[in-house]
Amino acid sequence: MNTTLRLSPDAAGIARAAALLRAGALVAFPTETVYGLGGAATIDAAVRGIYEAKGRPGHNPLIVHVPDLAAAERLAVFDDQARALARAFWPGPLTLVLPLRTGAGLSPRITAGHPTVAIRVPAHPLAQALLRETGLPVAAPSANPSGKISPTTADHVLDGLSGRIAAVLDGGPCAVGVESTILAPGTPPRLLRPGGVTAEDLARVLGTLPIRPEDAARPEAPGQLASHYAPEAAVRLNATAPQTGEIWVGFGPCAGAALSLSESGNLDEAAARLFDVLRRADRLAGPGGRIAIAPVPMTGLGLAINDRLGRAAAPRP
Structure with missing residues (x-):
């Protein structure tokens, strides 16, 4: 079993984590919601490694993390509604599901066969620093074995993934504690997963409450599997x-x-x-x-x- 490094939240730790990500290794890092299991979204072997480390079903797509709206627009197609949402809530705990831009260069595993990509700009300063230092979009589902309780500290990450990933960047406890809200803009807008941005907050920008579709057998976004976040008890x-x-x-x-x-x-x-x-x-x-x-x-x-x-x-x- 390989040893998982615990990296400090300083310039040296960020640089080491970024170097590992650019080399195709997996690094867990804190966001304001939960710890994400990061892999370079443009390196297919890294994305495959995320699924393998978590034991995640291949039909369950991933969220891509980028540092700002400009980086997001290089990967996805935004309309006026999507830009208004991004400007209102980014950086922050909102994920948008948008049409994948032709030539985005992402691993096809990320979208799990959908023509859309889930994308967000995290607010956590350590996540922001890591994304900018890495210089690549980073796919990052929650850093835990698939279906189990999500991690909000580095110790939680190591409890589930020690030896399966290269490192965890230890930024202390996450502030929000539940994953990002996932929204598919449109007419009507669809709330695919409730999270750190409330439906009421979204309605103030959208002018209407988003609808909640039934969970699909083939998830359009993370967090739509019926059994998830589960303890043993x-x-x-x-x-x-x-x-x-x-x-x-x-x-x-x-x-x-x-x-x-x-x-x-x-x-x-x-x-x-x-x-x-x-x-x-x-x-x-x-x-x-x-x-x-x-x-x-x-x-x-x-x-x-x-x-x-x-x-x-x-x-x-």
């Missing part, structure tokens, strides 16, 4: 009290809860803590264990939180 949702043997995860006042997403009922805090709390609950539950989750409102970031919890609780493939 079974998960029960909307639990107002635990059953015997369950680890109860609260939201708001929940006397006796073993863990809490947010004791004050703050959705921003709950999103930032979601995946770490799920990991801790899974350890407490142990083999064959069960986790019960208190109700979380379906407003604002609650839509993204409930999306992740619903997939975590779904029947496993």
Whole structure:
């Protein structure tokens, strides 16, 4: 087994991570949402390596990360609506699914056979520095084994991928804690995955709430598989009290809860803590264990939180 390097968030660590990416190696790095597993999007062997390291199904496309709108326009075709969204929310936790530009030079594996590409500009300063130093678009799904709980710290990355990737650039905990919102602009605009930009935020730019299509057997964007973000333990949702043997995860006042997403009922805090709390609950539950989750409102970031919890609780493939 190869040793996975833990790189410091300084100029030397960024330079080393960028050199590894340009050489076709895989490097995990922090974004404001979760840690991404980066590979150069123009190097087919690197993109293949992402799928292999994660055990990710080949029909599940990847998100390409770039440092700014100008770089994004070299890879995808933007219309006025897409540019308005980019100017409103980039850099930030919004991914746009847009027509792939002819001659973009991306590995065909990234789009999983679709004529579109998912693309975003992350806001995390370390991600920005790494993208600019690398000088290439970087494909980066969440840095965890496919279907398992997403990572929000470097330790989470190493728990799942140590020995499978070249390095992790350690930037501390991620601030948002749930993956980016994925939107397909159009008439009507389609919300393919709720995330760090809320539907209400999008509506202020779009003039209408985006619709939520049903999940497809062949995903158009990441995060559309029915079972995803899953701990080993079974998960029960909307639990107002635990059953015997369950680890109860609260939201708001929940006397006796073993863990809490947010004791004050703050959705921003709950999103930032979601995946770490799920990991801790899974350890407490142990083999064959069960986790019960208190109700979380379906407003604002609650839509993204409930999306992740619903997939975590779904029947496993």
